[in-house]
Amino acid sequence: MITPLPHEKGFHVSWDQLHRDARALAWRLDKRGPGADGAWRAVVAITRGGMAPAMIVARELDIRTVDTISVKSYHAGGGKADTQREAEVLKSPDDAMMGDGEGVLIVDDLVDTGKTLELVRQLYPKAHFATIYAKPKGEPMVDTFITGVSQDTWIFFPWDMALQYVEPYRGKD
Numbered sequence: 001m002i003t004p005l006p007h008e009k010g011f012h013v014s015w016d017q018l019h020r021d022a023r024a025l026a027w028r029l030d031k032r033g034p035g036a037d038g039a040w041r042a043v044v045a046i047t048r049g050g051m052a053p054a055m056i057v058a059r060e061l062d063i064r065t066v067d068t069i070s071v072k073s074y075h076a077g078g079g080k081a082d083t084q085r086e087a088e089v090l091k092s093p094d095d096a097m098m099g100d101g102e103g104v105l106i107v108d109d110l111v112d113t114g115k116t117l118e119l120v121r122q123l124y125p126k127a128h129f130a131t132i133y134a135k136p137k138g139e140p141m142v143d144t145f146i147t148g149v150s151q152d153t154w155i156f157f158p159w160d161m162a163l164q165y166v167e168p169y170r171g172k173d
């Protein structure tokens with residue numbers, strides 16, 4: 001996992017915003033599958049961040065075959081920011097269902113460096129890769145996304161946040 005600390009900007013996404021953006025992603029993908037009717041065979045979520053977006057996409061497009069792939073990414077040189085990022089599959093989706101990925105929508109919350117999608121693409125080269133958000137480095141790895149953000153932006157997702165009290169701007173002396 002990359003840490004939010006070196007990032008210049010923060011982009012805070014509410015549940016409501018995430019729901020709207022995931023719906024927009026689904027509508028963009030509707031009838032874009034490879035078959036004559038444009039339907040998709042299955043949705044695969046890249047856990048864990050892709051699970052909520054994938055559920056919303058599957059619901060909008062009425063897709064009942066849903067599976068997951070778990071990818072863990074880490075810094076090969078022991079967590080230092082300047083080392084190479086590597087990714088590893090911890091859990092695969094059903095092999096017979098996946099094939100080479102044709103007709104399968106693989107969904108994640110975002111693409112950042114592109115390492116996660118690069119690995120999954122090698123495994124399922126004919127799948128369609130969709131994310132809600134995309135940073136420039138990762139854009140070549142994704143087929144469809146909704147919102148682009150700059151590389152120095154950290155996206156804060158609703159499952160990582162909580163409402164909390166803040167002091168008024170003009171505090172008591």
Ligand SMILES: O=P(O)(O)OC[C@H]1O[C@H](OP(=O)(O)OP(=O)(O)O)[C@H](O)[C@@H]1O
Pocket residue numbers: 001002046047048049050071072073108109110111112113114115116117138
């Ligand atoms: O394009 P990349 O640089 O590979 O980064 C993008 C990935 O990083 C985050 O997942 P993370 O590995 O932190 O795990 P999580 O989904 O379980 O939070 C995010 O959900 C993407 O899957």
Ligand SMILES: O=c1[nH]c(=O)c2nc[nH]c2[nH]1
Pocket residue numbers: 001002110112153154155156157160
């Ligand atoms: O919550 C997150 N926000 C991000 O911007 C990001 N990039 C990689 N992994 C990420 N996780």
Ligand SMILES: [Mg+2]
Pocket residue numbers: 046047048049050108
């Ligand atoms: Mg993830």
